[in-house]
Structure formats: C-alpha cells, structure tokens
Amino acid sequence: MEALHETKLKQLELKANQIRQDLIKMLLEAGSGHSAGPLGMADIFTALYFHVLKHDPKHAEWPARDRLVLSNGHICPIRYVAMAHAGYFPISELKTLRKLGTRLQGHPHRTSLPGLETTSGPLGSGLSQASGIALAFKMDNLPNRVYCAMSDGEHDAGQTWEAVMFAAKYKLNNLVGIIDRNNIQIDGYTEDIMPLDDLKNKYESFNWHVLEIDGHNIREFVDACAKAETIHEKPTVIIARTIPGKGVDFMENKFEWHGKPPNKEEADIALRELRTLQGQIEASHID
Amino acid sequence: MNPNLYLVKDILKPEQKATRDGYGDGLVLAGEKNKNVVVLCADLTESTRSLAFQKKFPERFVELGVAEQNLASVAAGMALAGKIPFISSYATFSPGRNNEQIRTTICYNQANVKIAGAHAGISVGPDGATHQALEDIGLTRMMPNMTVIVPCDYEEAKKATLAAAELVGPVYLRFTREKSAIVTTNDTPFKIGRAEVLKDGKDVVIFGCGALIYNAIKVALELEKERISVAVVNVHTIKPLDKDTILKYAHNTRAVVSVEEHQIYGGLGSAIAELLAKEMPVPMEFIGVDDSFGESGKPEELVEKYGMGVESIKKAVRKVLSRK
Numbered sequence: 001m002e003a004l005h006e007t008k009l010k011q012l013e014l015k016a017n018q019i020r021q022d023l024i025k026m027l028l029e030a031g032s033g034h035s036a037g038p039l040g041m042a043d044i045f046t047a048l049y050f051h052v053l054k055h056d057p058k059h060a061e062w063p064a065r066d067r068l069v070l071s072n073g074h075i076c077p078i079r080y081v082a083m084a085h086a087g088y089f090p091i092s093e094l095k096t097l098r099k100l101g102t103r104l105q106g107h108p109h110r111t112s113l114p115g116l117e118t119t120s121g122p123l124g125s126g127l128s129q130a131s132g133i134a135l136a137f138k139m140d141n142l143p144n145r146v147y148c149a150m151s152d153g154e155h156d157a158g159q160t161w162e163a164v165m166f167a168a169k170y171k172l173n174n175l176v177g178i179i180d181r182n183n184i185q186i187d188g189y190t191e192d193i194m195p196l197d198d199l200k201n202k203y204e205s206f207n208w209h210v211l212e213i214d215g216h217n218i219r220e221f222v223d224a225c226a227k228a229e230t231i232h233e234k235p236t237v238i239i240a241r242t243i244p245g246k247g248v249d250f251m252e253n254k255f256e257w258h259g260k261p262p263n264k265e266e267a268d269i270a271l272r273e274l275r276t277l278q279g280q281i282e283a284s285h286i287d
Numbered sequence: 288m289n290p291n292l293y294l295v296k297d298i299l300k301p302e303q304k305a306t307r308d309g310y311g312d313g314l315v316l317a318g319e320k321n322k323n324v325v326v327l328c329a330d331l332t333e334s335t336r337s338l339a340f341q342k343k344f345p346e347r348f349v350e351l352g353v354a355e356q357n358l359a360s361v362a363a364g365m366a367l368a369g370k371i372p373f374i375s376s377y378a379t380f381s382p383g384r385n386n387e388q389i390r391t392t393i394c395y396n397q398a399n400v401k402i403a404g405a406h407a408g409i410s411v412g413p414d415g416a417t418h419q420a421l422e423d424i425g426l427t428r429m430m431p432n433m434t435v436i437v438p439c440d441y442e443e444a445k446k447a448t449l450a451a452a453e454l455v456g457p458v459y460l461r462f463t464r465e466k467s468a469i470v471t472t473n474d475t476p477f478k479i480g481r482a483e484v485l486k487d488g489k490d491v492v493i494f495g496c497g498a499l500i501y502n503a504i505k506v507a508l509e510l511e512k513e514r515i516s517v518a519v520v521n522v523h524t525i526k527p528l529d530k531d532t533i534l535k536y537a538h539n540t541r542a543v544v545s546v547e548e549h550q551i552y553g554g555l556g557s558a559i560a561e562l563l564a565k566e567m568p569v570p571m572e573f574i575g576v577d578d579s580f581g582e583s584g585k586p587e588e589l590v591e592k593y594g595m596g597v598e599s600i601k602k603a604v605r606k607v608l609s610r611k
Contacts, residue, residue: 069364110367110396118367119396125360125388132364132372135349139325139370159388162357170349 027261036244038078057087060114071126072151124157153185215240293474309444311336335375359388378404378420408548425553467498488518495546570610
C-alpha cells in the first residue's frame with residue numbers, strides 16, 4: 001500500500017465530505033433508508049475506495065482485485081456513494097436508491113450491481129462469506145486481500161462468532177475485519193441491548209490480531225490496514241470507534257437516526273453543516 | 288419394467304446400499320474430475336460420507352465444527368471465489384437450521400453451492416424426530432434459483448452428485464441413512480430435471496422420489512396380479528419439475544399417487560398437485576407423513592407406522608382408482 005502523504009490525506013478528507021453531502025441528497029430523494037451508520041462510515045469507505053483497496057472501477061470483476069464484503073448491508077448507501085465517486089457508475093444513478101427497477105437495492109444484491117461482491121442485509125453472515133473468499137484465495141495461493149465491514153450490533157449474532165473462530169482456525173491473514181463501533185443499534189445503545197464490551201479482549205481471546213482506531217481519522221485507518229498486512233498467522237480486526245451520524249450535529253450519537261432518512265428541512269440543515277465542514281477542511285492542512 | 292433404463296435384472300432381490308454412500312463415492316469422483324470441487328463439513332464427516340473425500344483431498348476439505356450457519360455462508364464465499372463447494376450435514380440442520388443463510392447468501396446471492404442433506408426422512412430411525420428431516424424438500428423448493436434432487440438409490444445418488452458439480456447454481460441433494468434397494472445401474476440414464484418411467488402402466492401412476500420408489504415398484508408388480516396396471520415414475524428432480532412427463536402420465540391414467548418420505552405438505556406431492564390443479568385436475572392421493580413429527584423406532588417400523596409402507600401405498604392406489 002502506498003504511503004499516505006499530507007496532500008492525499010486532505011484530498012481524502014474532502015472526498016469524504018463530498019460523499020457525506022451526496023449521501024444526504026440520496027437519502028432525501030429515496031425517502032427511506034439508514035442515515036447514522038452510513039455517515040459514521042464515510043471516512044472509512046472513502047479511505048478504502050480511494051487509497052486502500054486494489055481495484056479497478058472500470059473492470060469491477062478484475063480477478064486480482066481485493067474484495068470488500070459489506071456484512072451490515074443496511075449501510076449500503078455509503079458504499080453506493082463511494083462507488084459512484086470512484087467511477088463504478090454515474091453519480092446521477094444515486095437518485096434511484098430503493099426505487100423500482102434500481103440497481104441500488106435497499107440492501108445490496110450482488111448480481112444487481114457489479115462490484116458489490118456479496119448479497120447482504122440479514123446480519124451476521126458477512127464475516128462467514130469473507131472468510132470463505134479468503135480461504136479460497138489461500139488455497140489457490142493468491143495474494144488478494146479481503147476486507148469485511150461489520151457493525152457492532154451484528155456481534156449479537158452467533159454466526160459472527162462462528163466465523164470469528166473459523167477465520168482464526170484457518171489463520172486467514174489475508175482477511176481484515178472492520179468493526180463500526182458506533183455503540184448503537186435499532187433498539188438503542190449496544191451496551192443496553194446486549195453488552196459487547198470488551199470487544200478487543202473477546203477478539204484477542206479468539207486469536208485475532210486487534211487494532212483499535214478512531215474511525216474518523218483516515219490516517220489511523222490506513223495505517224491499520226497497512227499494519228494488518230504485516231501480521232502473519234492471524235486475521236486482523238480493526239475496531240473503529242465511530243460517531244453515528246458523524247458530520248451532522250443533530251444526528252450524531254442518536255440511535256433514533258439509525259433507520260430513517262432526513263426530510264427536506266433536515267437535509268438542508270445537514271448540507272449546510274457539511275459545507276461549513278468542507279470550508280474548514282479546505283482551510284486546514286495549509287503547507 | 289422399462290428396458291431402456293437398464294434397471295437391475297432381478298428387481299425384487301436387489302442389493303442394498305445407502306444413498307449417502309452414493310454421495311460419498313460421487314464426491315470423490317467429482318473431486319477427481321474438477322480440482323475446484325471442495326467439501327465443507329460441520330462435524331459429521333463420517334456419517335455424511337464425506338470422509339473418503341477428506342482422505343483423498345485433505346487440502347480441499349474444510350471442517351467447520353458444529354456451525355451450520357457458518358457452513359452455508361463460508362461455502363457461499365468460496366463459491367464466489369471460484370470454488371464448487373459441497374456442504375455436508377444432516378438435513379435437519381442444513382437446510383434446516385441454516386435456512387436463512389441458504390436463502391440470502393446462497394440462493395439470492397446466486398452462489399454455486401451444493402447442499403447435501405443427509406439423514407433425511409423418517410428412516411433415520413432410532414435417533415428420533417429431532418434428526419428426521421421431513422420438511423427439507425419444501426424448504427428448498429420454495430427458494431428461487433434452487434435445484435432440488437432426491438436420488439432413489441445408491442447409483443442415482445452418485446450420478447446426482449456428479450451432475451450437481453457440473454450444474455452452475457445452487458443445488459439441494461437429499462440423502463438417507465439406511466441401506467435401501469439399488470434398482471438402477473451404472474448404465475441407467477440420469478439427467479437433472481428429467482423424470483424416468485421405471486415401469487409403464489395405464490390405470491394409475493405413482494410419482495415417487497427417494498428410496499420409497501422401491502415400495503412403489505413392489506406395489507406396481509403385486510397389483511399386476513390383480514390386473515391393475517400401475518405406472519411408476521421416478522421424479523428424482525423436484526425442482527425443476529419434469530412437467531411434460533408428469534402431465535403425460537396424469538393424462539393417460541387420470542389417477543395419481545405421490546410417494547415420498549417427507550411431510551405431505553410442501554414436498555413432491557405438493558409440487559405435482561400445484562401443476563395438476565392448474566393444467567390437468569385428476570384425482571390424486573398423497574403418501575407421506577401427515578403433518579406430524581416422527582419418533583424413535585426401527586426404520587421399517589416407522590415407514591409402516593407413518594403410512595409409507597407397501598400396504599399404505601396399495602390402499603392409496605385403490606382409493607384413487609375409486610375416485611376416477
């Protein structure tokens with residue numbers, strides 16, 4: 001993975017901001033969908049599509065590509081926007097989200113849109129699929145890396161832990177789990193619904209290498225992905241502490257925003273805030 | 288008996304072997320033919336007959352422990368990376384316990400995974416109802432993109448396994464634990480989606496699948512003595528259903544009996560009834576388990592008690608004839 005220079009970092013931060021703005025517009029147009037999770041993962045998806053992943057948006061099925069598996073399918077709006085910005089399909093197509101005949105299904109469907117890698121939505125099965133892909137690559141001695149984005153809430157599901165054990169057993173060092181540790185799920189705060197802490201110790205005791213980062217610090221995320229490439233004999237999980245709704249003040253840390261889109265008025269406020277942030281990013285990092 | 292099918296010569300004195308053994312031998316053959324074939328198992332390697340493959344191709348065998356949900360989705364991932372995974376477990380667990388994973392990560396995902404459900408049917412015997420899968424045909428045939436195959440004997444199980452490896456797309460293969468009559472031979476043709484007419488007849492037709500096909504043959508041969516002409520059709524592929532053959536025999540006989548070791552609700556009989564209701568309504572009787580769980584017992588005792596023995600089938604034939 002190439003080094004992340006300051007100029008590139010600033011580009012990525014601006015890109016994440018643009019992606020957040022397009023996300024708000026897209027959710028407003030769709031009239032349904034999830035807001036908080038996608039906003040919270042905007043920095044990581046930007047880093048993945050614009051720095052970390054080996055991929056070719058013009059050849060989505062390029063065999064040598066890295067695989068990004070999205071396990072918590074409901075945050076697919078962020079993947080769709082990031083993919084559109086990366087060049088997989090026109091940005092104008094984002095307006096079709098969740099509408100009849102769209103390639104941008106409410107939860108991602110692999111065969112609808114090239115580049116999605118898997119079908120997901122029902123929680124807890126992404127890490128299994130990612131592990132299967134990673135094991136097949138190892139059987140064939142292929143160097144491709146597999147990234148699996150997961151929610152914290154889906155760690156309630158037993159299948160997640162079946163996959164955690166499996167990946168450790170087969171020493172899938174080509175697999176990187178990325179947990180969106182935003183502490184919310186539909187019914188409330190994760191620690192009230194079904195306590196998950198100490199997630200780091202849990203993963204370590206299952207024989208994974210664990211890295212904890214600030215999920216809004218693109219440099220920390222990129223460094224963690226680079227570090228994971230140096231870990232042999234074990235899969236790596238990056239526990240990314242994120243703020244659900246990040247970038248939009250009235251959505252931040254509110255589980256009420258897990259599963260609904262903004263209305264027109266709310267979207268206007270959100271976009272205004274994001275444009276202010278955009279100005280701040282542009283003014284920062286001045287050499 | 289149909290001479291074009293090269294069935295065993297002395298059909299009333301057949302050799303016995305379990306269909307799961309056909310799966311095990313078929314897996315090894317499939318593995319020899321195609322290096323992308325991999326086998327995944329959830330702690331039931333010997334009894335699902337995946338052991339021979341494991342011994343021959345250890346680098347292509349994956350053990351997941353008691354984790355059927357993971358079994359289905361790991362296989363989906365491997366299929367997306369170009370492998371042809373067969374997943375072996377008992378049918379109550381796979382496609383039972385992991386039904387949603389099969390729905391989303393295999394069928395909707397169009398992953399090229401083959402699901403082998405062993406120990407299906409009431410003939411599992413002493414293990415009791417928890418291990419007697421009677422709903423698996425229904426569970427799998429409802430899913431878009433799925434092919435559903437119930438081999439009738441050891442030879443057919445072997446061929447079905449090989450054919451499943453060559454078909455691109457999700458396949459459910461149903462196998463039984465007990466030894467059962469081998470009625471077909473290595474030369475008997477097998478094609479996914481094509482029902483085979485084992486015995487012709489003009490008064491009534493029995494559409495069957497799985498090892499109970501042998502009971503159907505016995506019934507047909509015994510009723511010949513009473514001058515009742517019974518056709519027996521082996522409908523090994525429940526999805527896609529061979530509509531032409533089924534409609535042809537329903538038309539010729541105007542009396543249909545379905546025979547399967549499964550709940551009457553949702554299985555082969557239901558699939559046929561759905562077709563006939565639409566295209567050619569004729570009297571029909573259903574042999575299968577009538578909306579109940581099984582229990583412990585000897586396989587043959589259970590088959591009798593739950594209404595799938597020779598006498599039960601004869602009774603159904605007489606009843607359907609009376610309704611003509």
